[in-house]
Amino acid sequence: MKKLQHLILLLFLCNHVFAQKFEGIITFKMNAQGKELEMKAVTKDGKIKLQMEMYGMKMDQLLKEKAVIYSIVHAQKMVLKMTIPNTINQSNIQCNVKLTGEKKEILGFSCESFETECSDKSSLKGWISKDLDFSLADIMKATNGNEIEQAQLPKGSVIKMSGKGKKNEEFSLEIVKLERKSVSDTEFDIPEGYMLQDMGSMPGR
16 A cells, blocks of 8 residues: 555656646546546645545545645544655656647646656656646645656646656556635644654655
C-alpha cells in the first residue's frame, strides 16, 4: 500500500501551474501498478484534500502545508504525518517537451496534446488546457512546488495524461468531473479525537 500511496503523489509532476483559484470538487481516475482508483480532490486556496478508498479502507490525504502530507485512516482513527523529500531538485533530470498541435475538447475545455521524454527514461503524454484554473499538478505543488518547476513541462492545466516511469511502469490519470462550489475551511481540519503520528520523511523513489 505504501508504494502505491507514494506513486499517487509523485506522478503529479506535470507542469508550471496557473494560480490556484479553483474552489470545489474534482473527480479523477488513476490507473497505476495494475490498480484502478477513483479519487476526489476537495480544493480551496491552494489546500487540497484527496479522498479515496484503498484495499477496502477509506482514506483522506491532506495537502495544506508545503512538503507535508497528512494521511488519515478513518477505520483506525489515525493520522500519519509525512514530509515529502525534494527528490527532483537533487537529480539532473532533463525533459524534452513538445506540443503536437493536435487539439480537441475535453469536459468543455479546449485542449492541446503534449508529449514529454526525460533523461531518466520516464515519459508522459496527455492533454493540456489554458482555460482551466486547476491542474493535476496543483496537487504536487501543494506538497513541493520546486518539483513542478524542475519538470520542464508545458504551461497550462493538464487534465488527462498517461506515461511510463523510469522502470517502465505504466500509469494514467484523468479528470472526469469538475464541480465548482463553496468549500468550508473545516474540510482541511484533522478530525477531532484522531491520533497523530509523525512518520518523518517519506522515502525517496
